[in-house]
Amino acid sequence: MKKEDSKPTLEARRAFLAKLGGAASCAGVVVGAATLGVVPAIAAKTGAPPDAGSFPTKDYDWTKHQWGFGVDATKCIGCLRCVEACKNENEVPRNAHQFRTWVERYVHLEGEEAVRIDSQQDPVNIQASGSEKEFRFANRYKDAKVDKAFFVPKLCNHCAHPACVQVCPVGATYKTEDGVVLIDHDYCIGCRYCVQACPYGARYFNEEKGVSDKCTWCYHRITKGLQPACVEVCPVGARIFGDQKDKQSPISLFIRNNRVQVLRPESGNAPNVFYVGIDKEVN
Amino acid sequence: MEPIIHFAPYTGWVYPNETVFEWSVLIAVYPYLTGLVAGAFTVSSLYQVFGFERLKPVAHLALLTSLSFMIFVPTPLLLHLGHPERAFNSTITPHLTSAMAMFGFFASFYVALLILEGWFAYRPFIVSQAQTKTGLLGKFYGLLTLGSHDVSEPVMRFDRKWIFALAVIGIPAAHGLHGYVGFMYGSLKSREWWSSDLMPVIFLFSAIISGVALLVVLYVASCKLRKIPVDAACVKGLAYTIWAFIMIAIVLEALAFANLVYKGREGIDMIMEYVTGPLLIPYFLLQFAIGMIVPLLWLSYMIWRGTSGRALVVGVTLCACLVLFSVFMMRWNVVIGGQEISKTGKGLLAYHMPFFGKEGALMAILLTIAPLGLLYVLTRLFPPWADAAAHAHV
Missing domain, CATH: 3.30.70.20 (Alpha-Beta Plaits)
Structure with missing residues (x-):
């Protein structure tokens, strides 16, 4: 800290x-x-x-300032560069069990009622990466008939x-x-x-x-005018960060131009990470 | 220090950070110890405040038991903290919205109350020892008199008033302390298994039965060790107390579980899978069937049949052992069970308790029996036995 x-x-x-x-x-x-x-x-x-x-x-x-974070799940490709960038930037322990941010994969297979969910810490995925210090999603559904699949980046909701x-x-x-x-x-x-x-x-x-x-939205970076490390490295712009007090900031535009939702609104915690493109199973 | 991270195997979908169990068996030991304190104090109060004369043989033992266990209550917490040297931060700068912040105050207040009540209760004994004993022990008792050697009847009347008042204050203090421990779990909305309004009272009633059961075991064991006959009336009085409170404890637990199932909120499918799977034996069999229903039926039978003598003492003692076991299982099923159900509501984890180490089984056992060592020392210094009649009993 x-x-x-x-x-x-x-x-x-x-x-x-x-x-x-x-x-x-x-x-x-x-x-x-x-x-x-x-x-x-x-x-x-x-x-x-x-x-x-x-x-x-x-x-x-x-x-x-009033910082806010957006996640466009429709853009995420599950490359996990954000996870590795976060581990590097914030000295997060190099293991597959402790994360400030992670990515979840949701897969609906044809004929199955329940959604299959995994993240980079799943033993199959760790086996695919070959190390607990590097992360990738195993191509475990290549022979299956996939109805629907998407990735959801997660982090502290501040x-x-x-x-x-x-x-x-x-x-x-x-x-x-x-x-x-x-x-x-x-x-x-x-x-x-x-x-x-x-x-x-x-x-x-x-x-x-x-x-x-836990995640600090890279407070040491954002107070110097930089973006959080995960936002910086995301190759597809799935992570959006900015100042909600600035009406033209990426996050203000993201919230204004989309129907956004938050995780577990019933908890009363009032999260400040806003999601687009997530499904009913995501919590 | 080499970091020790215990990864937990899991099924289904759990959040990555959940694969490390953060609250170990020590956090189950902690409410177990506070429960024994509250329960033992209940016995003391039943005699001191409510005048249950038949409990006289255990009244002072109850007080010493309560104190011995209370002194060890913070130890599992201190061992668990990442920075035990900062433990007093919560007392120096309490964050008042936290359910945990007041613990230091409540616990300190209660320890002070126990010591004060104990001092008044043992004052005639301390004075007599100070006057008769020589050497280091004489000095020790002399110091404890705090310069007050007057044990005349008017002064004893004054003392009795204090003991009564402290015992009265002690009832809400002991029970408040333990209800508060239950609130620490019940107030968390992140886990469906914990988030119950009934949690504080469930903790409280299970605490009472565990403390009374502990006194049964300690009293009978002490009689055997001292080779004196067990006062069957006293044991029966304790049996009545367990019998009355165990029914409430069972009803409360059953109600909480029924509520959980009936409301059937998000994650209930996983909870049902859990209670009918991994928790079937620890919860339904060990905690409920063997630990609560068997003692209830057995005690009911003995009360109904008017069992007396050795059969009563043996029966009640065995029931007490089962209750002590059941209440520990209850703490385990709450603390560990709660963490075995993923916050996602879509997965289950499995806790594997290490045997050695700071937060292992051996440490948990040692911390649970350590207060008995202290109790032994205290009973040598301040004999609680009513038959000795070395000190005034109010």
């Missing part, structure tokens, strides 16, 4: 400690305050300090109401002003409650670092 990612929680922590030292120095007061509805006010203090001209870095003001942020006992994972859910690796205690709470399976536990990890 980059340095700037951890700053907001530190600020919030100082503010919270100041409060704690004064009024809420005993648990009874905290519980009392919680019941009076002060909880959201305290819990939501992950924003920038009010007098900050730019944040989290000198050249970047997170109040001026939800507006993220369950992972809600359950983190220390506030190490938080929502930024510009709409990204980040993890402060210097503060995470490694309880993995967030991993359990995410309905999308977007989080994993980095055993080496002892902390939870």
Whole structure:
């Protein structure tokens, strides 16, 4: 995690400690305050300090952006360059079980009712790639009669109401002003409650670092005006990224020009990854 | 440290990141220990607050048991954390929307309450020991008197008021602590197997029966070790308690399962495949049939027939062992079972518990029996036996 990612929680922590030292120095007061509805006010203090001209870095003001991500599943060819780029860019463990992003393959075979789903971590696909460090989809349906097939790239949904942020006992994972859910690796205690709470399976536990990890939309890149690594390498433009505050940005146009949908809307998490071209089985 | 990642085999479709089981057997041990604490405290309260005189022989043992297990409750969590040295972050800077954030406060409060109640309950004993014992032990008891050597009747009346008040506060504290553990699972919407409004009360009632069952076993074992006769009335009192609460526990679990099946939301097909497949033995056979129905029927029979003497003691003790086993299976089926059903609702995973290692079976066993070691030490320092009559019983 980059340095700037951890700053907001530190600020919030100082503010919270100041409060704690004064009024809420005993648990009874905290519980009392919680019941009076002060909880959201305290819990939501992950924003920038009010007098900050730019944040989290000198050249970047997170109040001026609202990032969004689009996936056009009709374009994805399942080349998995995005997965490898992500692993390279973000030091994701080199194995077939931990990912910040992945691609799912949905195949309807003729005469079969149930859809067949796999991803790059499937043993058959790993066998085809020959390594747990490189990924490709095995051509396992070449002799079958395929009715319908498509790929669906997946990643953290950077939800507006993220369950992972809600359950983190220390506030190490938080929502930024510009709409990204980040993890402060210097503060995470490694309880993995967030991993359990995410309905999308977007989080994993980095055993080496002892902390939870997930997609950050390459926050270290986007705050410098670059695209996330997966978007950058996608050869077909299946991944779309941009600022929703800019009405002419790729993501604004993508949302405006398409009928988009989100995954598991019933969860109430309000995801910020918008999909086009997915089928009823995708969740 | 070499990272240890346990990949889980699976069938169907599961999210790639799910192939690593993040909550191990230790997370099943944790609610098991808190449950034993809450249940043991219930026994203590039945005597101290509700005046169940027949439970007098185990009242102080219950208090010591509760304390011994409570001290070990955080250990499985600490062993599980990626950064145990940061554990206090949740107490220093609690994130108040998290169901987990208050645990440190609740647990600390409860430990303080247990120590305080124990101190009041044992004060006459501590004072007498401080006055009679010499050397290091005398100094130890002398320190524990906290400078108060007065055990006159007016002072004892004052103490009894405190014990009563602390026992009253302890009831919601112990049960709240455990209900809260249930809420940590029940409030997660990501897993259909956990996401039940009944989860906190299911945890609570299973906790009560496990704690009472533990006391049956400990009491009978202590009598055998001390070569004194078992107080059959006390065992019968404990048997009644298990019998009453086990019925509620069974009904609640059955209701939760019926709700899950009847609502039949997304993923129910996979849940049904799971409960009728891999979970058939651990859930229906071990947890329900052997662990709950058998003790219920057996206890009912003994109560109906008015069984007494050795047959009663043996019967209740065996039932208690089954209940202890059943409640552990319940924790296992919730924690591990929940993770074996994929969040996709389209696949199942299989957890393979390593024997050795930080989160292996051996560690789980050690953590479960470690409180008994502490309890042994505590019973040597603070004998809880009513027959010894070395200290005041209120």
